[in-house]
Amino acid sequence: MQRLPAPLQKIVDQFSALPGVGPKSALRMALTLLKWPPESVRALGRNIEGLRDALHICSRCCGLADADPCHICADPKRRVDQLCLVSEWDSLMVMEEAGFYQGRYLILGGLLSPLDGVDAQALEMPRLNSILREGQVHEVILALGSTMEAEATSSYVHALVGRDFPAVAVTRLAQGIPLGAEIKYVDRETLKQSLKFRQAL
Structure with missing residues (x-):
């Protein structure tokens, strides 16, 4: 593959680390992001950055949730x-x-x-x-x-x-x-x- 600009290569490498995403798919994803409006890309970045802080592990079932207990465990x-x-x-x-x-x-x-x-x-x-x-x-x-x-x-x-x-x-x-x-x-x-x-x- 042709050498990519360093910032693009960095994103491709990070996407490639995700399960089921190979280098070609990662490159397509990165190039798609370059076509998005800047605010949409920034919003995606903020959402990814806040993901770990916004989610909790339910103390009852160990599921991912935005509250503890999760909606399943809290459902009477x-x-x-x-x-x-x-x-x-x-x-x-x-x-x-x-x-x-x-x-x-x-x-x-x-x-x-x-x-x-x-x-x-x-x-x-x-x-x-x-x-x-x-x-x-x-x-x-x-x-x-x-x-x-x-x-x-x-x-x-x-x-x-x-x-x-x-x-x-x-x-x-x-x-x-x-x-x-x-x-x-x-x-x-x-x-x-x-x-x-x-x-x-």
Whole structure:
């Protein structure tokens, strides 16, 4: 690629660091910004700069929110007896966009992966324990996908809940989710059927 002016190269490099954005896409994005009115570019910069300050991690579900607790955890219409475990925030968003789950969530912050140095202490297991100790949850729904890491995490949670909270049922999403798939890539109808026909562990 032809050498870019230093300020443009700097932006291209920063955009390229984002997931799913290669150098060509990053260059297109940077060139598009050069066509925008100056005030629009400045507004984008301010919004990016203020993003971390404007968002909080919900103290209940670990989701991104502009208030604590988040709108899901603060909603009195939500079922408090169901707790859906997801690995990341984008999986929660997929579940919410599908519009059929009415319980609460806990975002684990990843999946168990010993080879990558991710053990139970790196995830939100203490928070899960704390929520279950409140005694309101009667069912933990595992919406973690079907990768090897998801299976390991599911087994860990199942053992933990079975040992410390035997009255709490542990279920997982059922039919239609292919082996090795992540929840965030599953279509709405498949996800709906998987939740409807979830299986006890």
